[in-house]
Amino acid sequence: MTAVPRLFSILRQGPYLIASVHTALDDSQLVRFQEDLVHRIGADRARGVVIDVAALDVLDSFGSRTLRDVAEMARLRGAVTVIVGIQPDVAFAMVELGMDTGSVLTALDLEEGLVELDRCVAAPPVVPT
Amino acid sequence: MPRVAAVEPVGTPGEESGPAGVADLIPLVRRIVAARVPDPATADDLVQETLARVLAAAERVEPGMLEPYAIVTARNVVASMWREQDRQRRHQHRVVDLRPPEAPDEDVLAAEDRAAVAEALTRLSDRERETLLAHEVSGQDTRSLAAELGSTAGAVAAQLNRTRARLRVEYLLVSERVEPPTERCRPVLLALSSGDRRRQREVDAARHLLECDVCARLSAPLLGRGRRARDDELRVPVRTDADIVAARQAARELATKLRFSPTDITLIATAVSEVTRNIVRFADSGEVVVAALEEPRCGISIVARDAGPGIPDVERALQDGYSTYQGLGLGLPGARRLMDEFAVVSETGRGTTVTMTKWRGDA
Numbered sequence A: 001m002t003a004v005p006r007l008f009s010i011l012r013q014g015p016y017l018i019a020s021v022h023t024a025l026d027d028s029q030l031v032r033f034q035e036d037l038v039h040r041i042g043a044d045r046a047r048g049v050v051i052d053v054a055a056l057d058v059l060d061s062f063g064s065r066t067l068r069d070v071a072e073m074a075r076l077r078g079a080v081t082v083i084v085g086i087q088p089d090v091a092f093a094m095v096e097l098g099m100d101t102g103s104v105l106t107a108l109d110l111e112e113g114l115v116e117l118d119r120c121v122a123a124p125p126v127v128p129t
Numbered sequence B: 001m002p003r004v005a006a007v008e009p010v011g012t013p014g015e016e017s018g019p020a021g022v023a024d025l026i027p028l029v030r031r032i033v034a035a036r037v038p039d040p041a042t043a044d045d046l047v048q049e050t051l052a053r054v055l056a057a058a059e060r061v062e063p064g065m066l067e068p069y070a071i072v073t074a075r076n077v078v079a080s081m082w083r084e085q086d087r088q089r090r091h092q093h094r095v096v097d098l099r100p101p102e103a104p105d106e107d108v109l110a111a112e113d114r115a116a117v118a119e120a121l122t123r124l125s126d127r128e129r130e131t132l133l134a135h136e137v138s139g140q141d142t143r144s145l146a147a148e149l150g151s152t153a154g155a156v157a158a159q160l161n162r163t164r165a166r167l168r169v170e171y172l173l174v175s176e177r178v179e180p181p182t183e184r185c186r187p188v189l190l191a192l193s194s195g196d197r198r199r200q201r202e203v204d205a206a207r208h209l210l211e212c213d214v215c216a217r218l219s220a221p222l223l224g225r226g227r228r229a230r231d232d233e234l235r236v237p238v239r240t241d242a243d244i245v246a247a248r249q250a251a252r253e254l255a256t257k258l259r260f261s262p263t264d265i266t267l268i269a270t271a272v273s274e275v276t277r278n279i280v281r282f283a284d285s286g287e288v289v290v291a292a293l294e295e296p297r298c299g300i301s302i303v304a305r306d307a308g309p310g311i312p313d314v315e316r317a318l319q320d321g322y323s324t325y326q327g328l329g330l331g332l333p334g335a336r337r338l339m340d341e342f343a344v345v346s347e348t349g350r351g352t353t354v355t356m357t358k359w360r361g362d363a
Helices: A027-043 A061-076 A088-097 A110-122 B003-010 B019-024 B026-036 B040-057 B066-095 B106-122 B126-136 B142-149 B153-175 B185-194 B197-202 B205-211 B213-224 B241-257 B262-283 B331-338
Strands: A008-013 A016-021 A048-052 A080-084 A105-107 B233-238 B286-293 B299-306 B341-347 B351-359
Touching: A008 A027, A016 A027, A016 A110, A027 A048, A027 A061, A027 B241, A048 A061, A048 A110, A061 A080, A061 A088, A061 B262, A080 A110, A088 B262, A088 B331, A105 A110, B019 B026, B019 B040, B019 B066, B026 B040, B026 B066, B040 B066, B066 B341, B106 B126, B106 B153, B126 B142, B126 B153, B142 B153, B153 B185, B153 B213, B185 B197, B185 B205, B185 B213, B197 B205, B205 B213, B233 B241, B233 B262, B241 B262, B241 B286, B241 B299, B262 B286, B262 B299, B262 B331, B262 B351, B286 B351, B331 B341, B331 B351
Parallel strands: A016 A048, A048 A080, A080 A105
Antiparallel strands: A008 A016, B233 B286, B286 B299, B299 B351, B341 B351
C-alpha cells in the first residue's frame, strides 16, 4: 500500500465499530471501504457499526446502494448498522433521486447513532416463534 | 366516418359569408395578433394564416358566428406558434450533428496534418519519441514505462509533459513552414507551450514576443491552450472512477460560483455523478463539460459526452429500475428528476450525449 492519506478510518469502540469517511470517495474506494468494514466486523467480533458519512458531498445511486449493501452484509455477519451524519442537502438529493433506503437504520450524529446501537443490541428485534 | 353526409350541406351558395365577410374581419384579426406578437413580419404571417383558415372554414361556420370563429382561430394560431417555438428550443440540441460535416478539403488537410505531426516527431530525440508513442499510441501506462526506464511514474509523466510541449512547438513550426529566426525563439516557445511560468520569466518570454513577429504569431495557439478552461466552462475528461468525483467537484465549483443554493449544488453534483458514472461504466472514456448559462436566465449546463456503444433504447433507459449492470437503474431517470432540463441523444455505435440544465431559483 502506498502512503496515501487514509480516506476512511474504522475504529473500535467497545463492542462497536465506528467507521468514518473522511472525504468524498470514488466508487472503487467505496467498494474498498465496504470490504474493509465487513472484514473488520468479523475480525473485531463487532455487534454494531456506526458509519459516519458526514464528509460525503454526494450520495448518488452507487453510494447509497453500497451503504445499503454494507448494512445488509453486516446484518448477515451479526452486527447492526446505523448510518449517521447524512447532510440535509444530501438527504434532499437522495429523495429526489428516488433512492429507497427505508431498510437502513439512521441517526442524526455519532452520539445518537451509538444510543441507537445500544437500544438495538440490548433488545434485538423479536423473532416470531 | 360520416364523410359522405358532410358533402351535402356544403352547397349553400349565394350566401355572402364567404370572401367578403372574411375581408371585414381583417382589422379584428390584425388587432388580436398584434397584441400578442410584437414582431410585425411574424404577425403578418399569422394574420394570413388565420384568414386562410377562416376562409377555408367559412362555409361550415354558421352565419354570424364567423367573427367569434376568427377570434378563436387567431388565438390558436398564435398559441401554436409559441408551442412550436418552444418545442424547437427544447429540441435544438438534437439537430446538432455531433460530427462536424466533412469539408471537401478535409482529406488534404488531414494528410498535411499527419505529415506535420510525423515531421515534428522526427525532431524529438529517440528516447522522447519512443516514450511518447508507447504512452499515447500503445497506451502503456506511466508506471510500467517507469519500470522499463528505471525511473518513477511521476518523473515519466513530467518527461511526457515536456515532450508534448516540444511536440506542440515543432508541430507548429512544421505546419507553418517557418524556421525560428533567432536563437531565443525555440526556448521561448517551449516555455510557453509547457505553461512553465518560471521558465517563461527566465527566458523573458513576454519581451521576446513583443520583439519577434514569428513567435508572436506562433504563440497564439500555444497560449490559447488551457485559457478556455479557466473561463466559465470546465472540461473534465472521464476515464476512471476518480474522474466521477472530479466531474462532480467541477460542477460543484461552478455552481458555487454561480451562487446556486447549497441544496441545488448537491442536486447538481448528484446528477453529474450519475451521468458520469454511465460514461465510466459503458463507454470507457468521454468527457463532461460544465458551463455557465446566462440566457434566458442564470443557470448551469452539463454535457456528458462519450463515444461508447450508445444506448439502444433510450426510452427504456429513462425508466426507473432499468439497469444493464448491477445498479439500481436510477442513473438516468434519477438525474432527470434532479435537473430542470434533461435530454439524451444516443446513437448505437457512435456514442451518447446527455445534456442537462439547472436554472438558478431566483431568491
